[in-house]
Structures are given as structure tokens and as C-alpha cells.
Amino acid sequence: GIFEEDHPIVKYINQVVANLIRHPNVATYWQKPPKIYVLKEDKESTGFALPDGTIVLSLKMLDLVQTEDELAFLLSHEMIHIQHKHAEETLQKLRSGQMWVKEYLGSPRLHEYEADLTPVVTMLSQAGYHPLAGSTFFESLKKTFPDSWSEQHGGLEDRRLNILSLRYILDLQGIRHIQRPVDPEWKERLSQELANIPKDTHFGERKKRL
Secondary structure (H helix, E strand, O other): OEOOOOOHHHHHHHHHHHHHOOOHHHHOOOOOOOEEEEEOOOOOOOEEEOOOOEEEEEHHHHHOOOEHHHHHHHHHHHHHHHHOOHHHHHHHHHHHOOOOHHHHHHHHHHHHHHHHHHHHHHOOHHHOOOOOHHHHHHHHHHOOOOHHHHHHHOOHHHHHHHHHHHHHOOOOOOOOOOOOEOOHHHHHHHHHHHHHOOOOOOHHHHHHHO
């Protein structure tokens, strides 16, 4: 199941989304904010965007976030997937036979790199967040994801360094150098909900079958 829209965990996420789409350049596309689904029973670090414009996140993925800037990066990353129609492009090519296995492994990597780097330039600092927050978020991801995950999504260290490399072309003057922490009550609520997930949950197996 998913948490209701008025749940404190979802409300805080929606506040960050509202900050991201407030800038006129971003609001041109996001006249309506994306729908946020936070999964109740998933103990894995899950995050993805659906073709209909929905962002799906697990409690475990959200628990990796240490600052509001990192949360903004995570959300903007998924928003770029939606904005650039990455899921539709992959599905269309697979259905039409235009994409083979090697291309299937390579294409999502390009999509991930694009979703990593675009918010650095176009969304984060405009919303008052540190544009390089993704680099610290990837530090946390590296401790969680196995090396095999990199085959389709690209190496996490490479992706972290790609973001950091943009500091040479960004105007960082006037940008806060310290990221703001996430709301402590939100973080505590995440921990409580994670602890409430039954140990024998079969959500992971159901997700694989999907």
C-alpha cells in the first residue's frame, strides 16, 4: 500500500516539490506537481518515475536522505525522467524491436546521467537548494546498492563525480555552502514507519513478479 497524501511524510515531500516548481522556468512544464507515492511495505531502496507522471519512493530510499537539499535532488532527478519521457522512450523502443539487450543496458544509463545532471543546472539552485547535493546523496547510495546495480544505472561513483565536475561551470557565488538538514520530526517519522514494516513482508517478491 501507499501512504495517504495528508500523511506527514508525504506532506513534507510535497512541500519540497512545491519549492522546486515555483521558479518560472520550471513551472512552464510543471503546471501541476507530480503525484508522490510512498510505499508502506518496501524495505528496499526503491525510487522510480512512471510514464503517467507519478514518482514512487520507498521509506528506505527516503531514509538515505540526510538533508532537504538531497531530498530535492532525489525528487528533481525523478521529475527529469518524467519531463524527458525516459520511460516512454524505453518502452516504445522495446515494443517496436528497435532496442536490443545491449542498448537496453546502455539507454537507461544515459537517462540516469541526464536526470542526474539536468537538475544541477536548471532546478536546484533556482529553488534555493545546493546544486551539488546529489554528490553527497550518492555517497549514501554507494553504501546501500550492490555493484551489480551499476550495470543498468551506471556506476554510483562515476555519477557522483559527474555532478561534482559541474562545479567548474556553475556560478556558486551566493549559494549556501552548507546544506540544510531535513526536518527532524520527518526523519523520526520515517524511522518509526520503517520499524513498523513486518519482517516477513513479501513485498520485494511481489515487486519482482511485477
